[in-house]
Amino acid sequence: MHIAYNYTELKKRDKKIYSISGTTISQTGMSVNFIKIWSICFILFQIIGGIICLIKGEFLYAPFRNGVLKPNFLIIMVLIPSALSALLHYVKIQTYRLIDYLIGYFKKKATINEMGRPIRHIKYKQKTLVENVF
Numbered sequence: 001m002h003i004a005y006n007y008t009e010l011k012k013r014d015k016k017i018y019s020i021s022g023t024t025i026s027q028t029g030m031s032v033n034f035i036k037i038w039s040i041c042f043i044l045f046q047i048i049g050g051i052i053c054l055i056k057g058e059f060l061y062a063p064f065r066n067g068v069l070k071p072n073f074l075i076i077m078v079l080i081p082s083a084l085s086a087l088l089h090y091v092k093i094q095t096y097r098l099i100d101y102l103i104g105y106f107k108k109k110a111t112i113n114e115m116g117r118p119i120r121h122i123k124y125k126q127k128t129l130v131e132n133v134f
Contacts, residue, residue, distance in 0.1 A: 034089045037099060041081035041088075049077045 016029030053060050060073040088099040096104070110118040 031089065033097075034085065037089050038082065038085040041085045042078075045077050045081040049073070 015032040017025060017032060017035070018027075018029045019025055049061065058065075061077070063069060063071040063074055088102075089097055091098040093101045111121075113119050
């Protein structure tokens with residue numbers, strides 16, 4: 001008799017990072033999925049910030065410009081992607097994370113038959129009043 005093991009729970013389990021090269025980040029660990037979401041949001045905002053700097057013609061990321069403290073742009077370009085990624089990762093809708101819910105909501109849905117194959121809607125005609133008159 002052979003024994004089969006099911007490892008699907010390991011795939012679904014959230015992976016966490018506790019330390020980097022011996023330095024402890026957090027006792028509870030930082031979620032790898034949160035880091036992925038945060039890095040994507042952060043990179044997109046940095047690209048947008050770079051485009052804004054090119055359009056304006058000055059480097060807005062420097063907190064000290066012309067001897068005056070102006071950290072607003074830098075704070076916006078760091079806090080907004082961090083807040084957005086925390087929102088996408090930690091807010092739950094019907095026990096799903098918000099990002100998983102949005103991906104499922106906007107993904108193309110296919111109608112399937114009893115065998116699990118997608119149904120193609122090509123050979124169907126509607127018998128409505130407009131088609132019957134014309």
